[in-house]
Amino acid sequence: MTAFAWGAATDTGRVRPSNEDAYLALPGLFAVADGMGGHRGGSVASALALETLRGRLVDGDGPCTTDRLVLAVQEANEVIVDRAAQDPELLGMGTTLTAIALVQLHDQAALGVVNVGDSRLYLLKDGELEQITEDHSLVATLERQGRLTREEAAVHPQRNILTRALGIDARVMVDSWEILPFVGDRYLLCSDGLYNEVDDRRIEATLRKLADPAEAAHELVRLANEAGGRDNITCVVVDVVAEGDGPRPAAPADPPADPPADPSTELVAEPGRGTARFRNQLTWRAAVFGLAFAAIIAVASGAILWAGTRTFYVGLDGDRVAIYRGQPGGVLWIEPTLAETTDLHRDQLPESVVIDLEAGKVESSLDDARAYVDNLRNQLLPGTPRSRGTTPTTAGPSTTSAPSTTDVPPDPPA
16 A cells, blocks of 8 residues: 655745745645735635645545546635635635645556646655646746746746636646656655745755655755745655555666776887877777767757657647647748647637647647647536546656646736
């Protein structure tokens, strides 16, 4: 049976007057919410989101599934919107929400993941840190489109503008997928008050150094405050301490060290032959350089060909949602081609979704693109059959399935 050890910490920080963050840490359910909308509004929104999540998944009946997790997030959005409509002082409140829950996937234990906004889920596996969720923010969208570098996005003056959050619109798109848990995996859920102050390398080092999850969570909060503490800070650290069905894959062995040089192979100057041997050495090095350069060109050409012909994106073909082969705008000489059209029309979509599709939503395969469209159809047109994406991606030995939706932003809040 899969089991977890965890620790959590939250702090107001050194600048904000109050803490609008909230977290949930229960056996098999962990979440972080970062509220916005003023002192009262933000804290109310984050609390309502987590109360709804707990009520539907912990106190509710039936086994937890990723679909139930998504529905709970969508219901939390409705609860926040309704509450704001009833109280003028709460108008405009909203919250991010990132959560993981123990679910059943094909008769085995898995972690269902949901995300709305820019709170994050990280995975520390075999000592390496990976960001699992995608930020739903203006600068993150520009970075994914190649219009900003990671370094530019980190210091952009509009980096706090969200493109998706709970409580902003009557309908919300929810990223969702599953991850297989393995003993030794460590997950970090956090608000942007952590990663805006502490870079990923230091987060990784801290998670590797401190074995106790509670100690690690408190140390990360301390580091964020030490770096400025300009926002509320919340961290939930979750360790997988007992594996579910199936064995844990063995960690790859360290590569062997380079063998010591054999003295008999060293170049030795010999009378009358030194010049000839020097020229042979130059010829050998030139040949190696030429082969390496040719290999680099081949790899680069292959990468361009792959990006231009083996990737897909969801966009618009006139007024209809369509799937294209290639990259939005093309890659050098390779233009995208229409793969298939769908039954979804522009006028069925919120304006924010249209904007995202006009830019092109890149997916790694045709199945992933179809899964994205299916989930878009299901969330915007309730009652239609849902076909979940099953194309796997991998991070080390663990296995994840592609997000059911990705960044499809509503209009940014005023």
